[in-house]
Amino acid sequence: DTAVSQTPKYLVTQMGNDKSIKCEQNLGHDTMYWYKQDSKKFLKIMFSYNNKELIINETVPNRFSPKSPDKAHLNLHINSLELGDSAVYFCASSQFLGNYGYTFGSGTRLTVV
């Protein structure tokens, strides 16, 4: 059983489009996250969700909006995609906020053309 699963694995889309990435965890963790890994391999936290509540929101454009229907799901919706949004997006979860024993998904490679 996959602990943290995200779909799709690859996403190619044109500038200006709106897209969503879905994430689900079956670990019973309280907190879920979205990370962005750019072409230089820097990993940057975008959002944390704890018990369906947004806890932090780093300097991320408001075109990005996380949506959590329940504790096991955290989706990422992106409006008006730009070339600079091209990256790998990772979903992760941890037992509680601040616990660094993350479990990551396999990533979604987003390419904006």
Place this chain on the structure above:
Amino acid sequence: LAKTTQPISMDSYEGQEVNITCSHNNIATNDYITWYQQFPSQGPRFIIQGYKTKVTNEVASLFIPADRKSSTLSLPRVSLSDTAVYYCLVGPNAGNNRKLIWGLGTSLAVNP
């Protein structure tokens, strides 16, 4: 903020012990040290976490000196499958993750 410094890359051979050192001079009293491994096209995978002295699990050992300004991840008898990027993270093990900074990591290449 607890910034970390690691070597950009390392080379090793199968069967050798590999030690990757991370510097974190401004580590705070309540900060923990956590190491992750990332293979190409995969998300990072938790390896080990420690606060002081030595921690060992089935995968690796983590050595932390008394001043905690550095830490060393030790991988015993590496194999080709240990070729990956290794990240050192420093931060409090509670509260929000705003201060958690991921560096570029150390790219380890294990040769036959």
